[in-house]
Amino acid sequence: MFTSTPAPERTLHLLTQLERYGSRENGQFAVGRRLLQEHPDLPLHGFxxxxxxxxxxxxxxxxxxxxxxxxDTDGITAWARALGTEPVIDGARYRLDTFLDGIGIWGSATIPEDAYDMDQAVFVPSGDDVSFTHRGLLVTEFGEDxxxxxxxxPPVREVLAATSVYYRDTCGQRLRPFDGHDLADSITYGWCRFVAYPTRTDWRIRSASQATPxxxxxxxxxxxxxHTQDLGSLERCPDCQRPSRGLDYHPTTGxxxxVCPSPVCRHQWPVTDFLSSAAAEPASRRWRGWRGW
Structure with a gap:
């Protein structure tokens, strides 16, 4: 049973919504009108x-x-069959992916977590499921921090080594202790289940006890x-001659x-080759302003 059915009076509203996007000239408006005319009883909230x-x-x-x-996976299934195809089922996600009059028709819905067999979706990850591997360790980025x-x-030293590799090679940065904090204190051991929900590509984890199947x-x-520190070309500290790739921004002048890596020295000196240092700057910083447009 479908969760919603657009009333006939909503047809004009949905077409007006489409026309507002300027899609009449691309053929999307005509296809949308055809879908509403030929399948008025199928569920549809909008385009x-x-x-x-x-x-x-x-x-x-x-x-x-x-x-x-x-x-509304039933709704996706109904639309797919009405258009002469079947939904693409990937785990808990149902997708509509077809064509009509040269226009692609897409849609998706996901079985709710409480209605899905999460135990059956538990899996053992491989290298294809994570961001990278390091000396046999599977490592993946998690969250936005x-x-x-x-x-x-793994031992603490291996975790710190893999973390260093990730920040250096992927982010172009060095992760340093912040305000006297020991990075080893940021390491936590636990147990969890890897769950292919809604799909194996877009998996989740669930905390669990060691005894959980x-x-x-x-x-x-x-x-x-x-504290992340940008990396630049290799330089030697003018004061102690220790080699350094660390970059930072002066707190007053910007x-x-x-930055000298020696905890005793910590001398700072200006970057003279600005262009090469800017090129070495990580993409996350160089493009940050563009994302805000």
Whole structure:
């Protein structure tokens, strides 16, 4: 049974919504009107549109996205069959992906977590499921704060080494202790289950006890407890001659400066080759302003 059915009087409202996007000239308006006329009893909350400047071979340039409800998998199935196809089922997610009059038709819905067999979705991760591997460790980024999740309970030194590799090679940064905080204190051992929900590609973890079926040992590195330092070209400290790649910003002038890694020295000196240092700056910092537009 469908969760919603648009009343006939909503047809004009939905078409007006589509026309507001300027989609009449791309064919999306005509396809949307045809869908409403030919399938007035199928669930539909609204439309969205999508266009690609360089579509993949065999894919349409313009598409129409059907909004049927976050968990209305029956609705996605009904629309797929009405358009002569079947939904693509990937774990708990149902997807509609077809064409009509040269316009792509998309839609998706997910079985609610409380209605899905989460025990059956438990899996053992491999290298294909994580961000990278390091000396046999499976490592993946988690959240938006730079935290890392490791498989197993490796020694602290291995966790710190893999964390250093990740920040250096992926982020172009060095993770340093913050305000006297020891990075080793940011490491936490635990147990959890890896759950392929809603899909194996978009998996989740659930905390569990060691005795829980399917539970695996994991290690957290809460990297937000550290201080990230940008990396530049190799320089020697003018005071103590210790080699350094560390960069920072002067707290008063905001000028990019080199920083001596020696805890005794900690001398700072100006960056003279600004262009090369800017090129070495991590993408996360260089593009931060662009994202805010």
């Amino acid at each position: 969205a549109i999508s266009s690609s400047m360089c579509p993949e071979p065999g894919r349409p340039r313009h598409s129409l996205i059907l909004r049927v409800g976050e968990h 730079g935290d890392l999740l490791f498989s197993g309970h 399917g539970a695996l040992p994991v290690t957290w590195m809460y990297a937000q407890d550290g 000028q990019l400066v080199h």
